[in-house]
Amino acid sequence: MHPAFSVIFLTTLIGAGQGLFLALFTGQLYSTIHLVEEQPGSFYAVGSALSLLLLIAGLGASFFHLGRPERAWRAAAMWRTSWLSREVIVLPAMMGIVFFYGLFHWAGWTEPFIVFGDGALPVDTTFVLGLLGVIVALALFVSTGMIYASVKFLEEWHSPYTVVNFMFLGTASGFMLAAAYSAWLGNNLVGFFGTWAVIATLLGLGTRTASLFRNASLKHQSTLQTAIGIRHRSIEQKSQGFSASSFNTREFFHHQSPATLKLVRNAFLVLVFPVPIALILLAYLLESPTLPIAAFALQYLGLLAERWYFFAEAEHPQNLYYQQIS
Amino acid sequence: MTQLALVIDLNVCVGCHACVTSCKQWNTSGWAGPMVDENAYGADPTGTFFNRVQTYEIGSFPSTETVHFPKSCLHCEDPPCVPVCPTGASYKREDNGVVLVDYDKCIGCKYCSWACPYGVRELDEQQKVMKKCTLCIDRITDQTLPEAERQPACVLACPTNARLYGDVHDPDSEVSIAIRERGGYALMPEWGTKPANHYLPRQKNHMHISEEDLQRSDNPLTKEDITVYSGEETLDDVSW
Numbered sequence: 001m002h003p004a005f006s007v008i009f010l011t012t013l014i015g016a017g018q019g020l021f022l023a024l025f026t027g028q029l030y031s032t033i034h035l036v037e038e039q040p041g042s043f044y045a046v047g048s049a050l051s052l053l054l055l056i057a058g059l060g061a062s063f064f065h066l067g068r069p070e071r072a073w074r075a076a077a078m079w080r081t082s083w084l085s086r087e088v089i090v091l092p093a094m095m096g097i098v099f100f101y102g103l104f105h106w107a108g109w110t111e112p113f114i115v116f117g118d119g120a121l122p123v124d125t126t127f128v129l130g131l132l133g134v135i136v137a138l139a140l141f142v143s144t145g146m147i148y149a150s151v152k153f154l155e156e157w158h159s160p161y162t163v164v165n166f167m168f169l170g171t172a173s174g175f176m177l178a179a180a181y182s183a184w185l186g187n188n189l190v191g192f193f194g195t196w197a198v199i200a201t202l203l204g205l206g207t208r209t210a211s212l213f214r215n216a217s218l219k220h221q222s223t224l225q226t227a228i229g230i231r232h233r234s235i236e237q238k239s240q241g242f243s244a245s246s247f248n249t250r251e252f253f254h255h256q257s258p259a260t261l262k263l264v265r266n267a268f269l270v271l272v273f274p275v276p277i278a279l280i281l282l283a284y285l286l287e288s289p290t291l292p293i294a295a296f297a298l299q300y301l302g303l304l305a306e307r308w309y310f311f312a313e314a315e316h317p318q319n320l321y322y323q324q325i326s
Numbered sequence: 327m328t329q330l331a332l333v334i335d336l337n338v339c340v341g342c343h344a345c346v347t348s349c350k351q352w353n354t355s356g357w358a359g360p361m362v363d364e365n366a367y368g369a370d371p372t373g374t375f376f377n378r379v380q381t382y383e384i385g386s387f388p389s390t391e392t393v394h395f396p397k398s399c400l401h402c403e404d405p406p407c408v409p410v411c412p413t414g415a416s417y418k419r420e421d422n423g424v425v426l427v428d429y430d431k432c433i434g435c436k437y438c439s440w441a442c443p444y445g446v447r448e449l450d451e452q453q454k455v456m457k458k459c460t461l462c463i464d465r466i467t468d469q470t471l472p473e474a475e476r477q478p479a480c481v482l483a484c485p486t487n488a489r490l491y492g493d494v495h496d497p498d499s500e501v502s503i504a505i506r507e508r509g510g511y512a513l514m515p516e517w518g519t520k521p522a523n524h525y526l527p528r529q530k531n532h533m534h535i536s537e538e539d540l541q542r543s544d545n546p547l548t549k550e551d552i553t554v555y556s557g558e559e560t561l562d563d564v565s566w
């Protein structure tokens with residue numbers, strides 16, 4: 001497939017936005033039960049604003065993918081059958097929850113309305129919003145992943161790995177950003193967010209390499225024989241029916257050499273996994289305020305490469321029909 | 327249920343591209359606006375087409391055969407491109423099974439083209455909506471046309487009658503009989519899309535004549551011929 005930068009930015013930006021929200025709420029959860037130091041409302045408010053900004057940037061990038069962006073509102077119609085439609089509904093829901101979560105923290109509307117277990121677990125509105133946000137964030141990861149995983153003849157994508165990779169990698173970059181944010185503020189949650197970021201990164205490493213191995217030994221079901229229905233071992237296209245290019249030759253081919261593909265794959269394997277983990281570890285040892293920011297930035301760069309490779313790697317069966325100009 | 331479709335006879339397609347040009351002519355001048363061409367006289371011309379004719383070489387020299395292969399939307403009975411459309415612009419008509427795009431609803435997200443294994447949907451580079459074969463829906467449903475002309479433009483244009491058109495759900499239609507009796511097959515059956523369009527395979531008119539067909543082993547002439555004896559024992563020599 002042709003890797004479109006609109007979709008690469010959409011999936012990586014909203015992944016980081018969702019991950020950052022998950023990180024903020026994890027922080028709140030831990031501080032509610034006094035496992036980490038309590039943070040002021042502004043910490044969550046600014047964090048939510050950052051998360052919202054990422055979600056909006058992702059949505060903005062997605063508009064560049066559309067031929068007719070002015071009609072984008074129509075895309076919510078077919079949620080019964082289309083994962084893309086489901087994403088279009090869940091993404092604004094996520095934005096709304098993040099907005100109110102930040103607003104309530106900023107305004108200080110955090111008076112608990114119910115307290116469980118002798119003061120052990122006070123529940124306020126932000127807690128409820130946070131829980132709701134976790135569910136919606138997970139639903140958004142699933143919707144985004146299923147857009148790709150549900151196309152059964154794009155066999156590189158048609159696997160549960162696609163969904164879990166989106167989930168783990170988005171979460172990893174979000175927690176990495178939370179660690180960077182904490183380091184920039186100078187509070188002592190860097191270690192906490194950093195640890196979770198490393199855990200999510202390692203989980204992502206597991207599932208992403210598993211999907212790479214799966215795809216390396218993938219045997220495509222469609223062949224030139226099934227494509228044109230002629231039973232012969234040697235079939236060669238002599239003409240695809242036109243002398244230059246068409247939508248079919250632009251949209252479904254990456255037009256890059258195998259060497260470039262390999263380079264991008266190796267680049268993301270280095271940038272997404274070992275480099276940020278090493279930087280976070282180093283930041284923890286040196287108590288550096290800037291290294292976690294570098295860790296997030298490099299991991300995000302790596303995720304752009306990862307998503308580019310994700311698209312380029314997928315071989316669409318229609319390509320069988322477009323092998324030879326004449 | 328009616329399922330209109332094309333049946334393409336690979337025996338007689340000569341690869342003349344008449345179906346391609348007639349399709350382009352009819353549909354570019356139709357109600358849905360032009361099928362845009364860009365850079366038409368330049369080095370890299372590109373444009374929207376609903377139909378392509380491709381050419382394949384089967385076998386290795388000298389025992390090769392050239393197959394011309396017209397390819398357009400197969401109007402699948404279970405079209406994977408329809409449920410993925412987020413706006414409902416992509417739909418399958420209830421009354422005749424034709425898969426269509428509502429160009430006023432399409433947002434040009436290209437997801438349906440990803441969800442088609444056959445690569446028969448093309449984004450119009452200027453109108454920025456997805457386009458595909460309509461089976462000339464404006465011709466075949468036009469009651470003001472004489473009945474003989476209520477056929478897709480490609481079918482009317484084909485000089486060798488390689489394109490048959492009709493209802494594949496009607497067991498007595500020309501297309502159903504052709505599929506049934508001449509081994510009509512669907513493309514990429516592995517995806518379960520159940521394409522309505524079928525292809526008729528090349529058929530060689532070889533006769534298989536065995537020795538027995540020429541010389542009947544139970545030919546009464548051979549049974550009743552006059553046996554020439556050369557001294558061996560016969561029934562006549564047996565003493566009763």
